[in-house]
Amino acid sequence: MTQETMATRAEQLINLENKHGAHNYHPLPVVLSRGQGVFVWDTDGKKYYDFLSAYSAVNQGHCHPKIVKALTEQAERLTLTSRAFYNDALGEYEKYITNYFGYDKVLPMNTGAEAVETALKICRKWAYEKKGIAEDQAKILVFDENFHGRTITIVSFSSDPVANTNFGPYTGGFVRIEYNNVAALEQAISADPNIAGVLVEPIQGEAGVNRPDNNFMSEIRRVCTNAGVLFIADEVQTGIARTGSLLATCGDCTCSHKCERSAQPTYVRADMIILGKALSGGVYPVSGVLCDNEIMEVIRPGEHGSTFGGNPIAAKVAMAALDVVYDEKLTQNARKLGEILRSRLTEFAKTNDLITGVRGKGLLNAILINDTPESSTAWDLCLALRDNGLLAKPTHGNIIRLAPPLVMTEEQLHNCCDIIEKTFKRFKK
Numbered sequence: 516m517t518q519e520t521m522a523t524r525a526e527q528l529i530n531l532e533n534k535h536g537a538h539n540y541h542p543l544p545v546v547l548s549r550g551q552g553v554f555v556w557d558t559d560g561k562k563y564y565d566f567l568s569a570y571s572a573v574n575q576g577h578c579h580p581k582i583v584k585a586l587t588e589q590a591e592r593l594t595l596t597s598r599a600f601y602n603d604a605l606g607e608y609e610k611y612i613t614n615y616f617g618y619d620k621v622l623p624m625n626t627g628a629e630a631v632e633t634a635l636k637i638c639r640k641w642a643y644e645k646k647g648i649a650e651d652q653a654k655i656l657v658f659d660e661n662f663h664g665r666t667i668t669i670v671s672f673s674s675d676p677v678a679n680t681n682f683g684p685y686t687g688g689f690v691r692i693e694y695n696n697v698a699a700l701e702q703a704i705s706a707d708p709n710i711a712g713v714l715v716e717p718i719q720g721e722a723g724v725n726r727p728d729n730n731f732m733s734e735i736r737r738v739c740t741n742a743g744v745l746f747i748a749d750e751v752q753t754g755i756a757r758t759g760s761l762l763a764t765c766g767d768c769t770c771s772h773k774c775e776r777s778a779q780p781t782y783v784r785a786d787m788i789i790l791g792k793a794l795s796g797g798v799y800p801v802s803g804v805l806c807d808n809e810i811m812e813v814i815r816p817g818e819h820g821s822t823f824g825g826n827p828i829a830a831k832v833a834m835a836a837l838d839v840v841y842d843e844k845l846t847q848n849a850r851k852l853g854e855i856l857r858s859r860l861t862e863f864a865k866t867n868d869l870i871t872g873v874r875g876k877g878l879l880n881a882i883l884i885n886d887t888p889e890s891s892t893a894w895d896l897c898l899a900l901r902d903n904g905l906l907a908k909p910t911h912g913n914i915i916r917l918a919p920p921l922v923m924t925e926e927q928l929h930n931c932c933d934i935i936e937k938t939f940k941r942f943k944k
């Protein structure tokens with residue numbers, strides 16, 4: 516038999532990707548063919564708990580029937596009109612989502628990176644037309660270790676050499692400062708009157724679930740308000756119930772929507788919110804930027820857009836996805852399960868010297884592995900977790916993110932903690 520015929524179906528599929536696809540990812544070797552709720556199945560029918568949730572796009576669980584139904588029903592009726600014409604789903608969706616999050620207007624796009632670009636464009640235009648910054652002088656503050664997507668402009672202000680080496684020349688107009696450092700923020704804003712906005716992740720997901728001090732968001736709000744600078748929250752990964760509140764900037768508020776969030780002492784209202792990922796429950800690329808009229812009105816016909824942005828499938832899917840978050844109380848569940856996960860793993864870490872720390876909020880968590888970022892320990896642990904029926908992926912070499920779908924039950928979570936503990940106990944370097 517040749518090498519090829521001996522390969523299992525999974526190996527063949529991996530080889531196909533290796534041979535014909537660009538090598539811009541390094542996936543864990545497991546080939547998935549089905550998903551339902553918190554579970555995925557590989558091509559051999561082996562079942563796994565999904566502890567990545569497609570980077571928090573699948574907060575509502577895989578193939579949620581309500582969201583899939585919205586997709587298939589709309590797909591049979593009308594898929595795309597472009598924005599050259601009106602369609603009968605977009606207005607309803609725009610009313611729904613702005614009411615849900617409490618902003619005047621939404622600008623619909625498709626991917627997270629596009630929504631980030633959209634927010635940056637709105638911020639710059641606002642800087643020139645409302646704040647009075649001189650032509651081409653506007654700057655936007657960003658933070659070390661940020662992750663906002665993969666376009667040239669976004670990687671231009673990344674601090675990760677893997678993300679931007681040899682992709683220059685870079686887009687100017689960004690100033691990067693230390694994350695979670697209020698003094699640096701105040702200093703940067705007072706030093707430069709051309710700063711128009713601050714773009715921030717409430718928790719840095721890709722950087723390894725880097726959670727700032729509890730008051731960092733309210734401090735950004737205070738500094739931005741005092742300086743007349745826009746606070747732009749990238750909630751693509753942290754938003755939509757992931758961290759145990761509707762948005763991570765909602766602080767400790769657990770209500771699901773249409774709420775009195777502003778009455779909560781920890782609630783912070785950003786000037787612009789960027790959403791993506793779980794906005795569709797992972798069934799379709801849907802993203803958007805939310806802000807109030809005095810900001811959004813700087814965008815006029817022809818000045819920004821997308822062929823697919825605001826298409827009727829996206830509109831119906833996003834409404835269903837947000838309905839699920841509310842109906843199934845996913846904010847409350849993420850908060851409750853996150854506390855159980857962290858307390859169990861923190862306890863366990865005391866008995867296991869592979870773990871140096873456990874951190875996170877809601878169901879966006881990470882365990883820090885006691886080895887260097889260059890070591891293969893975290894990767895090998897993820898292979899062992901896979902063998903034991905749980906899928907997670909290392910980030911930055913020695914950090915393992917733990918972010919299951921938010922529809923998980925308490926019993927399932929305990930089961931997952933058992934798997935993690937068993938795997939770590941038996942692991943030999």
Ligand SMILES: *Cc1c(COP(=O)(O)O)cnc(C)c1O
Pocket residue numbers: 570626627628629631662663664665716720721749750751752753791792
């Ligand atoms: C994933 C992510 C993005 C980019 O979203 P894409 O859909 O991959 O373009 C932007 N910001 C944050 C915080 C993200 O986690």
